[in-house]
Amino acid sequence: MCRIGAIKSKVPFHPSEALYLMLPQQEGHDNSGFAMVMQDLAGLFAKYKDKPLLSLACTQKGAKLVEDYMEAHNFRPIFEWIPRGKRQPGLDIKALPYYIFRNYDYPEHYRNAGQAEREALLMDTRLALRKILEKDDQGYVYSFWPDVLTLKEIGDPRDIATYFNLWEKNGDLMAKNIVVQCRQNTNYDIVRYAAHPFFLQGYTLCANGENTFYTKNKEFQKSLHRGYVGFESDSQNFLYTLHYVLHELKWPIKYYKHVITPLPFEEIEHRPDKAQLTAIRQSLSHLEINGPNTIIALLPNGNMMTCCDSKKLRPVVVGGDDTTLAISSEVCGLNVILPNRDKSKDIYPNEREVVVITPELEVQRWKQ
Amino acid sequence: METVKTQDVTFNDLNWKIEYDADRCTMCGSCVAVCTFGAIEVVAERRSKTVSKGHQPDPTQQHQAVPVIKQKNGAANACVGCGICEKICPNRAIHPVRNTDSRGTLVSRSGSPIKRGGRTNLNADRTLDKIVVGRISQMTDPSLDSERHTFDILAPFGRVLPATELPFQSDGSELSLTGKTPPVNWIYPVIFSDMSIGALSTRAWEAVSLATAYLNEKHHIPVRMSSGEGGMPVKLMESEYLKYTILQIASGHFGWNRIIKAMPRMKVDPAGILIKIGQGAKPGDGGLLPAAKVAEHVQAIRGVPKADLMSPPNHQGLYSIEESVQKMFLSMNAAFKFRVPVAIKCAASATSVSVYNNLLRDPYKICGGFFIDGIQGGTGAANEVSLDHTGHHVVSKMRDCYLAAVKQGRQGQIPLWAGGGLGMTGNAAADAFKMICLGANGVFIGKLLIQLCGCVGNEHGRCNSCSTGKCPTGICTQDPRLVKRLDVDKAAQNIVEYTLALDSELRKLMAPIGNSSLPVGRSDALVTTDNAVANKLGIQYVC
Ligand code: SF4
Ligand code: SF4
Numbered sequence: 037m038c039r040i041g042a043i044k045s046k047v048p049f050h051p052s053e054a055l056y057l058m059l060p061q062q063e064g065h066d067n068s069g070f071a072m073v074m075q076d077l078a079g080l081f082a083k084y085k086d087k088p089l090l091s092l093a094c095t096q097k098g099a100k101l102v103e104d105y106m107e108a109h110n111f112r113p114i115f116e117w118i119p120r121g122k123r124q125p126g127l128d129i130k131a132l133p134y135y136i137f138r139n140y141d142y143p144e145h146y147r148n149a150g151q152a153e154r155e156a157l158l159m160d161t162r163l164a165l166r167k168i169l170e171k172d173d174q175g176y177v178y179s180f181w182p183d184v185l186t187l188k189e190i191g192d193p194r195d196i197a198t199y200f201n202l203w204e205k206n207g208d209l210m211a212k213n214i215v216v217q218c219r220q221n222t223n224y225d226i227v228r229y230a231a232h233p234f235f236l237q238g239y240t241l242c243a244n245g246e247n248t249f250y251t252k253n254k255e256f257q258k259s260l261h262r263g264y265v266g267f268e269s270d271s272q273n274f275l276y277t278l279h280y281v282l283h284e285l286k287w288p289i290k291y292y293k294h295v296i297t298p299l300p301f302e303e304i305e306h307r308p309d310k311a312q313l314t315a316i317r318q319s320l321s322h323l324e325i326n327g328p329n330t331i332i333a334l335l336p337n338g339n340m341m342t343c344c345d346s347k348k349l350r351p352v353v354v355g356g357d358d359t360t361l362a363i364s365s366e367v368c369g370l371n372v373i374l375p376n377r378d379k380s381k382d383i384y385p386n387e388r389e390v391v392v393i394t395p396e397l398e399v400q401r402w403k404q
Numbered sequence: 405m406e407t408v409k410t411q412d413v414t415f416n417d418l419n420w421k422i423e424y425d426a427d428r429c430t431m432c433g434s435c436v437a438v439c440t441f442g443a444i445e446v447v448a449e450r451r452s453k454t455v456s457k458g459h460q461p462d463p464t465q466q467h468q469a470v471p472v473i474k475q476k477n478g479a480a481n482a483c484v485g486c487g488i489c490e491k492i493c494p495n496r497a498i499h500p501v502r503n504t505d506s507r508g509t510l511v512s513r514s515g516s517p518i519k520r521g522g523r524t525n526l527n528a529d530r531t532l533d534k535i536v537v538g539r540i541s542q543m544t545d546p547s548l549d550s551e552r553h554t555f556d557i558l559a560p561f562g563r564v565l566p567a568t569e570l571p572f573q574s575d576g577s578e579l580s581l582t583g584k585t586p587p588v589n590w591i592y593p594v595i596f597s598d599m600s601i602g603a604l605s606t607r608a609w610e611a612v613s614l615a616t617a618y619l620n621e622k623h624h625i626p627v628r629m630s631s632g633e634g635g636m637p638v639k640l641m642e643s644e645y646l647k648y649t650i651l652q653i654a655s656g657h658f659g660w661n662r663i664i665k666a667m668p669r670m671k672v673d674p675a676g677i678l679i680k681i682g683q684g685a686k687p688g689d690g691g692l693l694p695a696a697k698v699a700e701h702v703q704a705i706r707g708v709p710k711a712d713l714m715s716p717p718n719h720q721g722l723y724s725i726e727e728s729v730q731k732m733f734l735s736m737n738a739a740f741k742f743r744v745p746v747a748i749k750c751a752a753s754a755t756s757v758s759v760y761n762n763l764l765r766d767p768y769k770i771c772g773g774f775f776i777d778g779i780q781g782g783t784g785a786a787n788e789v790s791l792d793h794t795g796h797h798v799v800s801k802m803r804d805c806y807l808a809a810v811k812q813g814r815q816g817q818i819p820l821w822a823g824g825g826l827g828m829t830g831n832a833a834a835d836a837f838k839m840i841c842l843g844a845n846g847v848f849i850g851k852l853l854i855q856l857c858g859c860v861g862n863e864h865g866r867c868n869s870c871s872t873g874k875c876p877t878g879i880c881t882q883d884p885r886l887v888k889r890l891d892v893d894k895a896a897q898n899i900v901e902y903t904l905a906l907d908s909e910l911r912k913l914m915a916p917i918g919n920s921s922l923p924v925g926r927s928d929a930l931v932t933t934d935n936a937v938a939n940k941l942g943i944q945y946v947c
Contacts, residue, residue, distance in 0.1 A: 246545035248918050251928040259813025285567055288577045298921075300556050301590055312572070312579050318560055318588055319567040321816050326919045327545040346920065347553070349546060 045360040048078030048210035057369040058218035071188035074211035084139040091186040094175020110143030121201035129191035230268035238336030243271035245329030256322035297346035338395040348387035355382035419508040420485040422475040428497035435489035440874040443483035518788035521870025528863035538931030541918035550915035559846035562588030562745030562772040593846035600632030603784030615899035635659020654680035656715030684777030684824035686786035687751030691715030696873035699882035747773030752796035780825020782851040785871030806843025823848035833909030857895035
């Protein structure tokens with residue numbers, strides 16, 4: 037079982053916080069990886085918030101392939117952060133030779149393009165890079181998006197942090213949101229693309245559980261959007277559905293839960309919004325999920341969200357103070373990073389509940 | 405000695421031979437009285453007997469004329485193996501035996517094709533029994549509890565729009581509907597399939613209809629029953645119970661004048677309309693109700709005189725799928741003012757995927773279900789050549805249709821319903837569940853229901869005499885004396901009890917794979933030890 041977590045704060049914080057949140061939850065587990073998505077960056081990247089940031093790991097040949105592609109497609113590099121960690125021997129990390137965290141300027145003819153066009157360009161570029169790198173197994177591209185940085189690696193999270201110098205709070209790498217996971221999935225092959233969190237066009241998501249409707253979801257999602265690819269993990273289904281409901285269908289957020297875990301027909305029958313709920317359930321029956329799950333998502337507008345499966349078969353807790361709130365599979369993580377919070381205010385969402393934290397740290401809760 | 409004429413048809417040329425034990429027989433005559441086919445008679449036979457009457461043994465041989473039960477010669481009175489004589493005999497003196505050296509297929513074709521009812525006798529192989537539910541929730545995800553958890557066991561009947569076409573308007577936090585969507589009824593994933601009054605006796609039809617109403621009203625299991633071609637009693641059409649019925653229109657359009665006349669007085673809408681294009685048991689063969697079965701009440705319901713009633717193999721004027729769609733659109737949808745979903749039933753065929761694609765792409769989006777009927781389905785009357793030698797297996801065909809929809813991202817838009825031999829071994833829940841995992845939204849069952857009413861026919865040539873008007877169980881005949889053999893209440897009760905068991909069995913299959921709603925298209929839950937089946941259906945091969 038994975039452990040997942042997320043921190044949201046009014047003031048930028050350092051990724052080591054995310055490690056402190058996760059490590060206590062690692063008890064008895066295999067420490068097989070570390071992955072995080074940072075959004076709303078401060079520190080080194082603060083000046084380039086509107087410039088798409090490419091996060092990838094690759095071989096030397098892969099790096100060249102990426103450079104060539106970006107150049108050929110008129111992306112101009114404007115800033116790069118090279119992690120200068122301690123590459124000491126004995127670290128448990130399956131490191132790749134190159135890690136690229138690089139801001140680009142949009143191609144000339146996209147400077148005045150609208151939001152939708154830019155979003156499409158960024159996604160298509162990432163998909164193209166993925167394809168190029170995949171060919172001879174030359175690397176992995178995680179995100180290409182303004183103000184979003186993704187880091188994923190296989191190994192012991194402590195050592196990965198050492199390798200990337202994440203223990204040193206030097207102010208280089210800071211963000212107001214981090215979604216994090218400290219364990220590779222256990223059900224599938226250990227591959228970097230199968231590690232949560234997953235990212236697509238501003239939507240980040242990680243999940244803890246097993247989606248037993250994976251095959252149904254996958255078969256349906258494949259034809260819904262060209263960005264719904266990979267499917268290395270059954271948790272990608274959650275991200276793609278989130279993206280589909282909010283970004284493609286443009287439905288309000290509360291309907292996401294109605295899509296993934298619809299109410300039983302008997303209950304729908306007694307609801308005032310019966311017509312809508314029935315229509316949603318029947319049209320998107322192939323996006324319903326089953327099995328034990330908790331998800332944490334981060335949206336383009338900076339809202340953070342968590343909810344569970346319809347039987348609440350996986351735990352999650354939300355807690356914090358006026359400046360920082362965190363979501364975690366287990367409360368022990370919260371106790372480490374936010375020991376002085378008012379624990380009586382911790383929220384344990386139930387199977388019908390959705391909890392959203394806004395950038396102002398307002399907590400919204402509602403029942404499906 | 406008589407000269408043997410080898411062309412004479414004698415009982416040992418026929419499919420069934422009667423075994424009779426004169427020593428056990430008390431000459432009650434029940435078997436002869438009960439045999440509706442006139443296959444046996446009482447005759448006197450000369451027997452040589454050794455008799456001893458005195459105090460001391462004093463055996464003498466005598467010739468006596470003794471009454472015995474004897475099977476008749478000739479194909480016209482052939483025993484069909486129904487076993488009713490055996491059922492009634494108090495002394496177990498008589499029973500039919502399958503004649504492994506039968507010449508039945510040769511001696512029964514006297515100038516015209518063999519006609520019979522029932523089902524195919526040649527294609528009874530079972531793909532579904534080679535498949536098991538092999539993806540059981542263990543460590544990674546918990547099984548559910550079939551007794552404790554709630555399960556949503558419902559399937560759509562009606563056209564489902566893609567989400568992008570739902571007439572929704574968003575104010576940022578709520579969606580509201582700004583237009584109409586096609587009607588969709590969520591019903592039990594097992595439909596009691598279309599068997600007409602005419603093919604069935606009124607009593608048998610009544611038993612199915614009683615069971616349907618009882619399951620809905622008392623057990624809240626929303627089972628729907630299809631009327632079959634030929635309409636239904638006006639009283640029922642004008643009652644509340646119409647909502648449990650799917651009205652069928654087939655190529656003969658029998659009964660529709662009465663349905664249309666009853667419309668203004670209908671209190672509720674029917675559950676749906678099913679347009680029958682073809683039937684899996686006898687694709688391309690049209691409907692057939694022999695005059696022998698066109699009793700007075702059948703004439704009344706259908707509005708016809710006593711005569712052979714043939715439904716043409718096609719709807720008149722129907723020359724393309726597009727036209728059938730139009731036909732549905734214009735007549736059926738409009739008839740009920742677009743409140744009642746309209747579905748279509750076709751015999752499974754090598755062309756099913758094309759038909760399904762056409763329906764999926766129909767711009768009016770009015771087809772509310774695609775019913776595929778396989779070769780193992782049943783019928784009241786058909787030419788044996790159609791029953792045994794035409795048709796298509798339903799399992800892979802339904803799967804092909806589902807995958808065709810998957811390819812286009814249209815799965816679920818026109819619900820897939822499969823039938824034709826499902827439940828033929830008595831295990832309808834397992835059959836339904838596997839079909840659902842392969843992509844069906846639900847299944848329809850017919851033969852199983854009449855078997856629950858007492859039908860003794862099977863896939864090995866037993867009985868299958870539904871076309872003769874002599875159904876020995878009173879199910880498939882209009883002869884009032886035979887119909888009395890059927891206890892309506894008991895038959896309905898059998899159907900109810902079977903359905904309750906089926907419902908629990910479905911839960912028992914959903915719980916271990918950890919699903920609380922139907923796993924439509926969850927092919928990953930299935931495995932097979934047959935490599936060919938695995939390849940064809942795209943499921944995991946195991947050994
Ligand atoms: S088995 Fe049926 S058809 Fe044959 S003799 Fe007995 S009752 Fe008649
Ligand atoms: S018992 Fe009646 S319904 Fe069953 S096969 Fe024989 S004739 Fe047909």
